[in-house]
Structures are given as C-alpha cells and as structure tokens.
Amino acid sequence: MKPEAASPSPGPSRRLGAWFDLAEPGIVTLKTGKVELGQGILTALRQIAAEELDLPLDAIAVVSGDTAVSPFEGGTVGSMSVQVSGPLVREAAAELRQRLLRAAAMRSQVLAAELTTAAGRFYRDGAPLGDTFWTVAGEIDFDAAISGDAPVKPPDRYRIVGASPRHAGLQDRLGGGVYIHDIAPAGMLHGRILRPPHPQARLGAVAADKVAAMAGVLHILRQGDLIGVIAADEHTLSVAMERLARACDWQPPQPNDRSRTVLDILEQHAGQDSVIRDDPGVADAAGDRVEATYTKPLIGHGSIGPSCGIAVVDPDGISVWSHSQSVFALRDQIARVTGLAVDRVRVRHAQGAGCYGHNGADDAAMDAVLLARAAPGRPVRVQWTRRDELVSEPLGSPMRVRIVASVAGGRITGWEMETRSGTHMRRPGWNGEINLLGPAAAAGGWSFERQKDLPAHNGGTKNAVALYDMPQRVTHQFVSDLPFRLSALRSLGAFANVFAIEGVMDELADKAGIDPVAFRLAHLSDPRARAVIERAAALSGWSDPCPPGCGLGLGFARFKNTGSYCAVVALVAVEEQVELRRMWAAVDAGLAINPEGIVAQVEGGMLQAASWALKEAVPTEGTLLTAETWKDYPILSFAEIPEVEVDVISRPEEDSTGVGEVSLGPAAGAIGNAVARALGIRIRDLPMTRERVVDAVMNS
Template identity: 40%
Template sequence: SPDAVALKTARTDRTPNEGFTAGSMSISFGGQALRWAASALLVQMLDAAGERLGRPPRDLRVEDGEILRNGVSTGLKLLDFASAADLSCRVADLAKPKAEGDRWKTFRDIPRIDLKERLVGTPFVHDMTAPHMLHGAPVHPPSMHSALDSLDLDALRARPGVVEVVRDGSFVGVVANAPLAAARAAEWAAKSGTWQATLVEEIDPVEFIAASTADAQTIVETGNVNRNIGRWYETTVTRPFIFHGSIGPAAAVAVWDGDEATVWTHSQGVFQLRKAIAVALRTVEEKLSVIHVPGAGCYGHNGADDVAFDAVLMARAVPGRHVKVVWSRRDEFRAAPMGAAMATTVRGLLGPDNDLTAIDVMVNSAPHTSRPGAGGTPNLRAAAYLENPIQPARSADVPVARGGGADRNAAPTYKVGSIRVQRRLVHDLPYRTSALRSLGAYNNVIAIESLMDDIAHDLGVSPLDFRLQHVADQRSRDVLQRIEVKTRKAREVPLPEGAGWGLGFARYKGTGGYCAVMVRLEVDGDVRVTDAFAFADVGEAVSPEGVKNQVEGGMLQSISWTLKEAVQVDGISTTVESWTDYPILRFSEAPRVSVELVERPGAFPLGAGEISQGPTGAAVCNAVRVALGIRVCDLPITRDAIIAAANA
C-alpha cells in the first residue's frame, strides 16, 4: 500500500542527478523514470516468486503487497523477494510498465499521507535540530552593488550571544547561540557598517526594459509577417518585478567535518548547487554533500541556494557544529532573485476573411534564469562579495530547446499563417532576476490573449468562437469547449454594472499541458475575482487531485500577480521591508475555484505546475475589459492602473 512506500528526495550522495525540478517536468521525466525502475524491480521479484511457486510470472499479480495467483492469495508477500532484485540491472532490458487499461485498478486517489506530518510535525529544513546547534544570520549589503567599507568586528563579536563573526571581503555572517541573538547582531551590523555604492545611476527598470532598443534575436519565424494584406491590431502588456513570496523565508543547515561539508537545503537542484559551492570555495565537489529537505515552497529560483552558501561559509568558522541560517523576511525581499519585469508587444494581422494571417511578437525582458551554474559561474549572491569574488555570468536566458525564458509561450497556440517572435534581453539592471513560475509565459500569454479578445470584440463575435476558429488541434478545442459548457449556466445570470467574464487559454511552452480558464469579477474601485473555472489537459494524470491542486494554486497565484503584486524599487535596490510593502491576495479575497480535467490515461503526462498562470492572468485582464470597457495593459491592475488606463 502507499503507506509502505517512503519516497526519498534528492541528495548528492545517494540519488541520480535529474537536474532541476523545474519547468513542469518532474512527472514527465523523473516520474516516468521511476515508473520504469519500479517495473524492472517488480519483474525480477515476480520472477523469483514464480520460481518458488513453480508458476509462470504472468499468472501472478500484486495487491496491497500480497502476491496473488489467478486472484487467490499465495501467502507470499512481495517484500519476501526484495533480495532477488538486482539494483544494478539495466532498467530498459527488464521493465514492463503496465498497459493503460491495467493501471489505476487500486490506489487511484491516494490520500495525502504526508499532510499530517506537514501540519503537526517538523518536516521542514526550518525545523531541523542537532546537538549543540548554532544559528547564523548574514549581513546583507544595502544592494547588489555595495561594497563593505568598514565595520567594527570586535564590537560585533561582543554583541549578546555571538559566538563567531565571519568576514570574507564584503560578506559578513554572524554565528550565535540562538536565532534571535544572530538576527539582532546582524541587524546591528547592517546599521553600523559603512558601505560604498558601486552603482549610482538610478533608473526606472520597467521603463528601461520597455524602451530597450538592443539587438533583437529572432526566436521563431514562419513565413513573412510583412507580406500580408489586412488590418493590424496591436497591444503591449507590461509586468513589474515580482517576488516569490513564499510563506516562510529561505533556510539551510550546514556542518563541516575536517575539509568536508554537508548542507541541508530546499534548493531545486542539489547537484547544481553542490557544483556551484565547490567552484565558489575552489574545492572539489566530492568534499560536499547536499541533501534536499522540504522548505516553505518556492516557484523557481528563490533564495534557497544563496542561504545554503551562507550557511556553508558560516559553518566553516565553527567546525563540527551545525549552523542553521534562516533569512529574515527583509532578507528575502531584499536579497532573493525576483521574477523578471517584461514588456510584450503583440501585433496581429486580420485578413479579408477575418482570419489571423500573421502575428508579430516582440518581448523585452530581463533574463529569466541565473540559477547556480548557469553561464559557468556559481551565481550565488555571497560568492560575488568574497575577497576573491566570482561575479555572476551574464545570463543568456533559458534556451528555446528547454521552453525558452523571456520568449516562453510568445508563439501563439493558434493556427496563424505567418509568425515572428523576437526577443530583447535587457542586461545591466541593478536587480537580480531568475526563474519564477511559468517564466515569460505569464506575460506573453496575457498579451496574446488580450489581442485575441480585442479583435473578437471589434468584430462583434464571441471571444470563444474566435479562438475556436484558430485552434491548432483537437485537444485545444476540447478544453475550450468544455470550459464554455462548464460556465454556461453561471454566465446566463445577468451581470451587475462593473462586472464581467473573461477567458484565457494556452498550451504551456507549446508542448506541455493545455489550460482554459474563465473568471467572473467585479470592479468597484478595486478588482475582485468572485469565481474562477479551469479545464486542463495534462495527458495522463498520475494523481488527479494533485493535478487539480497544482492548477488551482497557479490560478490563485496568477490572480494575486495580476491584481496586486509589484516590487517597489528606488532605481538601485528594492525598497520592500515587509508584507505591508508587498500586498498579495488575502484568504478573504480568494474566489470560488473549480478545476476539472480532460483525462487521457493513455497519453504522455505533460506536467501541471505552470499551465494555469498565463491563462488565468489573461482571463482576469479580459474580464476587466468587459467590466469597464477599457484595456488595462500595465500590471498589476490596481485602482491607480485603472485610472491611468482610463485617462490614457
């Protein structure tokens, strides 16, 4: 039964290197590998059972850990034959994964057996304890471009509870006997030290990105978008920098034993982090063990890797003692990578038959990845502060072959005669950006879907029908038609003034899961989404409830991004200190949400974690247009943004 299975997460000393858990690819790749490996083990164990019983293995099957022959118990347990399995076997030679019709006869809906531990236990890296554990806190510079001039280290060491102070270049870490003592000492040091700014030119980053005239890279070009006849439509959608906003800040634990270190982290890529730390310390990877432990959750590349390196640097000063480092909320807001600000311009050409004959997309964006190891450098915040620093590489962004970064989903999920997608990466910003859930897809889908709605409204046709006129395949058609049927009764109810329905749709990365979203919202100064519906197609849904949870979570996060979230900056650094400065969707503002699946048990699993962000944001933007009669193109859609759009 599921209770008998314990799943161990990634660690560099025991598990295979499967890269980052990112891009909605965990089930598509890691899950498939696990299925085949489990099948290879099962084949060997049933072969051994068949030999003992004198029966062919094809007569045997397993139910709740018990081996049955022709449906009758043999009195044998599967685990009785664990020793017969050769764990070094070539999986592809032995595995016989179950056929589609034989799957899910038991355990179709597995209870969340992990929830009890998560709710009342101590499963997170933040909860870790060890004998004689110490606690660390970094003293972050005021910005990425600040160097430490002076700090009274003796006075810092004399602060209450301080055990050790680490200084290496502009990196300063405080090790203390209690978390509060470490935090207070680090806060004192941040205020008492003097820093030299190495970047003094202040800019408006969103305007800087939108106005960039850097050379554009052509990502997709089919046909010639300029050799067409018809009427052009155009829209530009901008989004600001966005935080991950995890409910708990980044944390890690590290300990040194001689010249070897072990670090416990909630990083999304333990092997990549190990290599990055080794490069930063100028040592070999074999001297480092990196073990994944759950954290508060993140949506890409947040501060998890940085805090792990902080812990390693501080623990090195107190060998043999575990050091736990938990960033403060201010650290999280000031030091962690952010989601990139973007400006996406979409032009669509409507031909004589009211078909889209060309779409031309230009994406201006900061890079969407600076993960550890990208560009051949550690890309760890503290590594750039050391006496012998290693500055982060200039990001080339996520390659198109891996779904793209800024250009992700910039090619529309529709049949269009000619398509051109161009990308301008904007570097040399005073802020660090990296992967945030769905990367550029969120903004690009909103821009494309806004254009689809604008054209449909101009033609006086249903936005749904206009999309169905241009869908590229039956699976796209299915989710769109099902969302229409699902919401038909609710949409027949007359809307009050200032209310509207909106639709958004996309296939994630053009190769992943399909998602159609409809929302109902009301505008009374502020925008409030009352209802949100989604239909998703992710191929085989290994855990239907898990898929629905992922889609629902993405919808709520997207609503929060679209209506509320924007990182405040002063041109050199972020100015956010607490949640007061960075509003997010509250529980009291959460809409009623309904998610249903188009299940295809025989299809390849496509992943679900990032398919709903773009369609949901698009649905909200389109519903606001219906409710107010104006298009708000600069996100988030706050009261001020609505006023600005109305006066434009």
C-alpha cells in the same frame, strides 16, 4: 544496500538499486531526485510505483532529494516531474517486479509466467507461495542496469493511478514541525550574512569590536564584501546584526538615477534580437489592425516563510539541509566554492514554505556553509529576514510585449509579436557560474558574470509563439545586462507572453465582431485545445448574461506548446478597483495520475497569477530595491481569494504532462479580458491596481 555514491551525472541512473530499496520488510523504498514543494509529486510517483508493483500505496516509502542516495534527476523544475520522472519510475518499477517474479519462480521451480503478485506476495493458480518480495530480494542484482524490456501495466488495469489519495505527509505539513525552519540538530548555532544596502555597494571599514564582545556572539566572518555573524541563539543574533549594520561603512555604487522605472531601464538597455518564428506574408497582412503593448513588472516569489538553510562542516565533509529545488546543482556549487570533491558534500531536501522557482533557498544554504566553516562540527542555521527575502532573492524579469495583428473576414491575417525581457535563468551552476550571493561577495573570484537566457521556446520566449492557427512573426529581444538579480520564477516568460497574446485575441475578436470564445475556436484545429476552451466556457455559463458591473474573460494556452492544455474564465467586478469574484478552469494533462493533485496545482497557479495580475510589483528607486515588509510588496490575501472551480479532462491514452505552471498565463489573460469587459477600458500594464484603474478611467 549501500547508497549510491553521489557524483555529477549527465542523466538519471540506469541502475535498479538507484531507484528502489527493499531493505525494510513490507516496505519498498522509492528513491527520487525530485522534491516535494507542495505540488504532490511524491504522492504521484508513489502511485506510479505502487501500480506497477501491485502494492498498496502505504507500502511505498520515499527518499527524496538526498544527493547521497537519490538518483540524479536534475532539478524539480519546468513542470516536468510527472512528465519526465514518472516514466522513469514506471520503467524501474516494472523492471523490479519482473526480476522479483523471476527470482520467486526460480525458487519454486516454476515458470515466471505462471505467477502473479498482489500486496507483495506471489501466487500460482490463485494459491499463495511462501515467498514475498522481501524474501527473494536478496537474489536480485540491484547493481545491474535496467533493461527497459519489462512490460508496464496498461492503463485499463490501473487501480491506484487515476485515484486521488491524500498527499504524502499532508497532515504533518498542516500541523507544522516538518519544515526546514523546525529542524534543530543538537548543538545548533545561528548565523546570518549582512546584505549591502545596494547590490553594487562595497564594504569599507567595519567597527565591529562591540559586536564581537557581545555575550553569545561566537564569530564575525569577513571576507571581502561578505560579513556575517554566528551566535548561540536567534535573539542574540538579531541584536548583533542590528549593531553590525550600524558598524559597517558601505561605499555606494555609481550614481543611481532614482527617477527611472524598471520598465525605463528595460527599454534603455541594449537588447539582442532573435527571430523565433517567421511565417511568410505577415508584414503584408490586410485587414483591421490592432497595435498593443503589454507589460509585466519586476516580481518576487512572495514565499510566506523566509529562506532557510542548515550546514555542518566536519573532517568528513559538508552536510546541508535546504529547500532548494535543485539539490544536485547546489551540491556541485558548494563543492566548487569549498574545494571539496562532490562526494564529500551531501545536500538533503527539507520542506520549505512553498515556492516555484529560484528563490533564496540556495543562497541561505550557501550562507550556512560559509559560516559553518568557522564553527567546525557545529550545525549552523541561517534564516533570512523578510527584508532579505524581498530585496536579495532572485526576481522574475520585467517584460514588455508588443503585438501588431490584423483581422479580415473573421480570420487573423497577420501577427507580429516582439517580446523583450532579461534572463529567466540564473540558478546555481547555470552558464558555468556559481550564481549565489555569498561567494560573489567574498574575495574568491566568484562574481556574477554576464547573463544568458534559456534556449528558444523557454525563458523569455516561453509561449511567445501562439498555438492559434495564423501566420506569425515572433522576435525576442534579450537584455543581457539588466541591473537586477533575475532568475527562474513560476512559468518564466509564459506569464507575460500569454497575458499579451490572450489580450490581443480579445481585441481582435472585438474588431471582427465575433464572440471571443468562438473567435478562438475558429483559429484552433487542435481538438484538445478546443475541448478545454469549450469546457471552461461551459463551466462559467459563458453565454449567460453577466451581472451588472461585471465582466467575464477567458484565457488559454498549452504550456510550452508541448505540455498541458488549460483554459481559464474569470468573473470580475470593477468600480475603483478590481474585485475578482469567481474563476473556472479546464485542464488536460494527458493521463491524470492524481486528479485532485492536478486540481490543487491548477488552483494554486490561478491564485498566484491573480496576485501577480492585481497586486504584485517590486518597488524600486532606479536600481535600488526598497521593500522592507509585506506592506511594500502586498500579495493576494485570504479575504480576496475568489471561488475557484477546476475540471480535469483525463486522457489515459496520452502521456502525462505537468501542471505546476499551466494555469498562470491563462489566468492572467482571463482576468485582463474580464476587466476590459467590465470597465470598457483595457489595462495592458500589470498589476491592475486601484491606481491603474482610476488612471484608466480618468484618461479614457
């Protein structure tokens, strides 16, 4: 069957052939717009398809994130792949099985209701018929729309969904050779764009004659403030880029006050207020008050492998390989910049080093396209340097959260929360803009415009409304013109909001003289929320005495207040610095498609949250980003990883929800509360470094 032509789409295709292909005997190929980022999504979707088709898992192949073949499903974002794509795959697979049954029944002149299927064969009264899925597939109209009428299998008959098979391609990923960095098409060249020393710097004169004369340097590209090199090999490229950097005269931006911190800048820029929730009586609440301000710094993705992209430009169009999470949006912006129709641009997802959010992957791909236009017919590979990654990728916005709350008689009587941040969304195409560095630097009119955040209860307001039963007034102060490149980073605003909410919940519990777990349960009527808190507390031995010098802390949230539930308990020891010893979590994601996959995702989120909470902050001098190496931006090391235990509460009667971001806010809250218990002093500013611990003790 011919691949479905790529075109902008408002939603997923309803054509059966957009989802499944039976061209290869013995294999059903599932096509999905979602991509694998290490979260196990392709395995989970294969499980759903195999379950509905009564096939073994190894009979389901997958094509993922190929804009020329895959159905449009937006980006792989928001912890929504299983939640949104899963039902679509289930519905399409049920439709495919129904159509195959009808085709087989027609051939055998029996009723479709008399037939059953197993392993791709048809049976009547237990006896196999001569046909298989593949022998009757040619009689199905794959161009016809999915009706939505095919019955899906009830959960009590699941055999594959709910099991934990190994993730697709895991062994290959462990051994390497499958990542975008390993792709080497014949005739491949190497290129790189030189980034300015400051985002607002302008490129003046360039004395590049000696660079152009180097053996192996094939082309120097200059368009406005964009300058880059194409070379025959990586070593020549590296030397050429060093020489080019010395040959460029960058004109500095307006004076930069290097004494201002990121949080100074966040407060000094104007904010736009919007009320997210406003319950009556909050301002007049009686009782003991807690007033607290919590902060989160500017943070990066910290991907171990730097961003990479490969592009080929030829008369037929442009082919791109990228580890982007948004291959369709990237395709659309490449078409827009190059002036091609979208069906002449093909973006194929390739494995990256792992990243949740908008890192430099899209930029590296666009860099490759801009350079490849100067070398028609030759693949051009762009791999960012570590410095590029640290200073040029989009970053997670700094945030400041202020809460004033009151408690009387063991109940929260009022809660006022004000959360302040920049944007959490600037992916390619967002707000109608290209949002990529290369086009913004080139003289093409693609400069970055004024920032816009996601709608309420997303972006900076994600999880700003607490799930607890209490009167709340929640305000968001959006700062639209922060002088940093900001975009999506795992959990968006939920990380800081939940960190602050859970810290104040402990502070209120202390005011009320009530155990923090009991205090939370007293403010939760949602039985699923109560269950994860009770389970996490039980796993950790919450009521047992804590070792000397240590502290236990708990954090809880339901991601977006509509997704999965998660509670985390952390055990820390604190002397001059925080030692994270153990972590426990309970998670409820509804129907658990792959329980071990859920565990892996929750564990990963907890460890990334620990790294953010204890170590990570982008170093700056005013608006200048100064990091060069990992020494300047340390992340949690293998030696610092604590023992982690995760328990999955599966609820087959509930819809599946995503878990990629569910544990980050609760983990930060748990660590912050554990530090407060161990130290006797609360640290409200992240990260909780050795310097902050010492300052807290000295100033207490």
